[in-house]
Amino acid sequence: AQTVTQSQPEMSVQEAETVTLSCTYDTSENNYYLFWYKQPPSRQMILVIRQEAYKQQNATENRFSVNFQKAAKSFSLKISDSQLGDTAMYFCAFMKQGGSEKLVFGKGMKLTVNP
Amino acid sequence: NAGVMQNPRHLVRRRGQEARLRCSPMKGHSHVYWYRQLPEEGLKFMVYLQKENIIDESGMPKERFSAEFPKEGPSILRIQQVVRGDSAAYFCASSPPGFLNTGELFFGEGSRLTVL
Numbered sequence: 001a002q003t004v005t006q007s008q009p010e011m012s013v014q015e016a017e018t019v020t021l022s023c024t025y026d027t028s029e030n031n032y033y034l035f036w037y038k039q040p041p042s043r044q045m046i047l048v049i050r051q052e053a054y055k056q057q058n059a060t061e062n063r064f065s066v067n068f069q070k071a072a073k074s075f076s077l078k079i080s081d082s083q084l085g086d087t088a089m090y091f092c093a094f095m096k097q098g099g100s101e102k103l104v105f106g107k108g109m110k111l112t113v114n115p
Numbered sequence: 116n117a118g119v120m121q122n123p124r125h126l127v128r129r130r131g132q133e134a135r136l137r138c139s140p141m142k143g144h145s146h147v148y149w150y151r152q153l154p155e156e157g158l159k160f161m162v163y164l165q166k167e168n169i170i171d172e173s174g175m176p177k178e179r180f181s182a183e184f185p186k187e188g189p190s191i192l193r194i195q196q197v198v199r200g201d202s203a204a205y206f207c208a209s210s211p212p213g214f215l216n217t218g219e220l221f222f223g224e225g226s227r228l229t230v231l
Binding site: 042046091103106 | 206220225
């Protein structure tokens with residue numbers, strides 16, 4: 001069974017700063033996806049970024065980028081130029097490629113961006 | 116282009132009553148997933164359905180919970196004889212079929228169930 005661990009329950013950062021959210025996972029699979037989802041106070045789950053395990057290049061989406069270390073089973077999210085709207089819960093998630101496509105989520109981390 | 120639609124957004128039930136949560140997937144999506152989020156927790160997988168078929172229900176409690184995705188109409192998550200521990204946010208997600216699937220799930224806004 002796969003597990004996803006987010007060891008930092010809460011972080012705060014000043015607007016415009018850079019922050020890194022950590023995530024580790026455990027799996028015996030070789031083909032899988034990793035995701036970061038954002039859950040603002042509205043509670044809707046919003047996909048931030050996705051990484052395919054077979055790709056060595058780290059995914060980037062505007063101010064969001066990941067540091068994917070497959071051997072270390074680490075998948076951290078870097079948010080550059082933090083904005084007030086980035087305040088949310090952030091969840092790291094794993095999905096085995098093929099099979100029933102179910103996501104395994106970490107417990108989440110609360111990020112607060114202060115003005 | 117409507118996203119995943121869930122209703123009701125909020126539902127209050129007394130212990131012993133039944134709760135029915137509905138989910139309409141995105142247009143063109145044939146795969147539906149239900150997840151439950153307890154307070155201060157991440158989402159936990161419950162069930163994965165395609166039209167008229169349950170593909171994976173490994174996350175569903177053995178009793179009182181059932182799910183369906185009929186040929187016509189929304190997917191329904193049904194909880195019979197609710198207890199206080201069922202209070203949670205229930206999220207539905209959908210994805211397109213097979214070759215269109217990039218591994219991304221599209222989530223609805225969730226249904227928050229409160230059991231008094």
